[in-house]
Amino acid sequence: MNGKILIVDDDKEIRHLISVYLENEGLETTQAETAYEALRLLEKQEFDLIILDIMMPEMDGMEACMKIREERHMPIIMLSAKSEDMDKIQGLTSGADDYLTKPFNPLELIARVKSHLRRYKKYNLQSEGEKNVLIIGDLRIDTDTRLVYVGEREVRLTPKEFDILELLARNKGIVMSVSKIYESVWKEDFFKSDNTVMVHITKIREKIEEEPKKPIYIKTIWGVGYKI
CATH class of the missing domain: 1.10.10.10 (Winged helix-like DNA-binding domain superfamily/Winged helix DNA-binding domain)
Incomplete structure (x- = not known):
């Protein structure tokens, strides 16, 4: 499976860890340390999926997710150290497609990424057939x-x-x-x-x-x- 993934997290080690696992699966990754950096990258490049940390300085993941959803529809998987149900609900309400709690199992993250990519690519193929x-x-x-x-x-x-x-x-x-x-x-x-x-x-x-x-x-x- 191929795809371009944007990883947004202020923790460099977590970004690197996720990147290594995904690239081992043949996926292409780009990293952003802040939500603002991620938004700038989205203006210049197309991505198939975003992995977005909630707890970040300046602009948190929920606000960033809502801004992304104003124009884009690719899958967004949120990461958070918070495991309360209300935090998950808020994350999904802001426009995310999925939610993983830190520390997470990298294999579970990979499985979810692949699942969302399959659905997104299938949807895009259907949309191409219906562009008229x-x-x-x-x-x-x-x-x-x-x-x-x-x-x-x-x-x-x-x-x-x-x-x-x-x-x-x-x-x-x-x-x-x-x-x-x-x-x-x-x-x-x-x-x-x-x-x-x-x-x-x-x-x-x-x-x-x-x-x-x-x-x-x-x-x-x-x-x-x-x-x-």
């Missing part, structure tokens, strides 16, 4: 087949309705102006008095929203435009 499928909550948009589902229910959209929904979904969280939507979908200059986009948005909502007048997918940003 946009998923937002229960809404599923297949850009290859141009089919749309809400839960198990297939939704039939006109070509222009589909193009608008796809545009908004690909720009999730970004407010798209009416003129931008029109020009992107119709490939024509937008006229201020034209309400074509509004009419199409209304029709899309009637098809995908449980309560079209209280939409959960396509939001109106008054005076600006629409966003998902």
Whole structure:
């Protein structure tokens, strides 16, 4: 098995010990002494798994875990000298996938690392196969087949309705102006008095929203435009 592991611990001996065991298993390791150093490394490199100590100076592992989870989804295994159930719960609540108490059995750590790596790599392979499928909550948009589902229910959209929904979904969280939507979908200059986009948005909502007048997918940003 291959994989890149980031080991974050302020104890140099523990970092080195973990690194030796993992590299003996064919895994590549990088070490960080502090959470800040780890966050800087994550900006520059991709990792498949993180081993993260909780008790560290300046920024502890729980805070670091929450920051990592804002943008990244690789497995995180937390290490701590604390063995109380509440400490484990807090560690897992902060976004960790697993928790080991120090002193730990290196063979157990290796087994858990391999288990999480297998699941993560399997998930990534599935995601690669679905990169042309946009998923937002229960809404599923297949850009290859141009089919749309809400839960198990297939939704039939006109070509222009589909193009608008796809545009908004690909720009999730970004407010798209009416003129931008029109020009992107119709490939024509937008006229201020034209309400074509509004009419199409209304029709899309009637098809995908449980309560079209209280939409959960396509939001109106008054005076600006629409966003998902």
